[in-house]
Amino acid sequence: MSDSQTVYGLHAVQALLQSAPQRVRHLYILQGRNDPRLQKILSLAQANDIQLQHKPRAQLDTMVDNENHQGVVAQCQAGESHDEAFLFSMLEELDRPALLLVLDGVTDPHNLGACLRSAEAAGVNAVIAPKDKSASLTSVARKVACGAAEVLPFVPVTNLARTLKKLQDAGVWLVGAAGEAEQTVYQADLTGSIALVMGAEGQGLRRLTRETCDYLVKIPMAGSVSSLNVSVATGVCLFEAVRQRAANT
DSSP states (O other): OOOEEEEEHHHHHHHHHOGGGGEEEEEEETTTTOHHHHHHHHHHHEEEEEEEEEEOOHHHHHHTTTOTTEEEEEEEEEOOOOOOOHHHHHHHHHHHOEEEEEEOOOOOOOHHHHHHHHHHTTTTTEEEEEEESSOOOHHHHHHHHHHHHTSOOOEEESSEEEEHHHHHTTOOEEEEEOOTTEEEESSSSSSSEEEOOOOBBBBSSSSSHHHSSSEEEEOOOOOOOOOOOOOHHHHHHHHHOOOHHHHOO
């Protein structure tokens, strides 16, 4: 694994400077850009003695493969990696019911980033995904996550089914989202320690994952569309859990 990462976009770079400024090796700003949205980044860079370099747009575009960098690119040391041992150690230390998100084979980095953004906003403790045949924390995913990837633990695991079984043994209920479920997400009890398990784009949960879940829930669909984008569905389910937990306190 490379020890270098590229982080770009106003929200992602600002979150990086707030949470781990020591990781930033180089910070590049678009030549001629000096507006209020950039001021927080400039202030954070100055406070942490990080030197700025101004670059023309073409050079910034090349650094991020022509993705939308919003005039800010940071080259930084790779962040802390999280593994299964970290996950279960974290669970033991929680003083409230766990809220986890499991992504079973989500391959689109834009969807991964959007799921991370919703998860962080909902107070999720960690996001879990299989190492193989899934999107990783690329610079694209980090950009879409709008800073969530810099503060929310992302845990890639070698054997998802084994990890799910261990979560059950640790007292975490597995709630799978599937269109064929009999109960809706609004009927299910989401107030305890749960892991919301979301399937891949188009294919849904894999058979073994579905069979491992303690129960399945669905989002009621009133229109002619048969399913939602995985990141949208993730947001709906997570914030129903947030609503129930707030009402239960």
